[in-house]
Amino acid sequence: MTASTMIFDTAINPETSPYSLQRDPTKKIIDNIEFIPVTDTIFEKDEAGKRIMKKIRYMAEHNSIYVEDQIKSGVSPKYGMGLSGEEKKSRSDVIILERGKITVDGEMKPNLVEYLQKCNFNGSNPNRDPKKTVLFYYNDVKEKAKKEYSKYKLVDRARSLVASLEGNTRKLIDVAMSLHLDTNMTEDQLLLSMRNKAESDPELIIGIISEDKAEIDLIVHKCLEYGIIEFTGFAYRYPNAKENIKGFSGKQKPEIAFKSFVKWLGEDEGQGDLATLRKLIDRHEKKLAEKAA
Secondary structure, eight states, rough: OOTEEEEEESSOOOOOOOOTOOSSSTTTOOTTTEOOSEEEEEEOOTTTTTTEEEEEEOOOSSSBBBHHHHHTTOOOOTTTSTTSSOOOOOOSSSSSTTTTTHHHHTTHHHHHHHHHHHHHHHOOOTTTTSSSSOOOEEEOHHHHHHHHHHHHHHHHHHHHHHHHTTTTTHHHHHHHHHOOTTTSHHHHHHHHHHHHHHOOOOHHHHHHHSTTTTHHHHHHHHHHHHTTSSSSSSEEEEOOSEEEEOOOSSSSOHHHHHHHHHHHTTOOOOOOOOHHHHHHHHHHHHHHHHOOO
């Protein structure tokens, strides 16, 4: 497979026996072969940005897919229609999906690639007419590989961050609290739970362990855990205080209010309260340490 190779796959669900399914009762898919129409009408924008209608047609021996260009070069307007006295369509002017797939060399057949990309039968075409039936999709192998590899890199990074917590009890407990894990579990149990989370949601793990926002996120978790602040459904406030730290216009779901509160604390308006919360946490943890001593 060369760098210019492009693959297009059938839109028929393989689970429903793709080559026996009939889209049109008058047209059957036979011998594992599916024929794609070689003519279509599309809309494109001209230089002024105005949408104009264009007729396109695949001709193996013609460089352009635009019917107007083909006619200008001498091709009959009724080419391929099978009418008496008219030029019949060449046998090479067909598009066939064999066993649900067509592989095209873009350098050898650029006009076929262009037609397949621009026609409305291509479900991957962002400019297609949604009223037209989707017959195939562009199988972007390179893009799929890029996305899949990026996902693996995220998972690897998340795993590495989890591994970096080994032996760092304080940081491990902080992260566990942010993940709502039971901090009474052993270190190995916590690390295993975090590793599993790194597999299923690497971005969450990376965000909690490495991003600046993670510190504020953890501060709020600790404040709630230690009883330094409370969430009423309408606001975050200090227990028994008359004024709110951060109020909301109406009753909020805890997870939505939490994100909003963390974001607010990270902004200029919330910096004063953020500093206060840090001090209160330090004071509380010093007391806990003194009791444990």
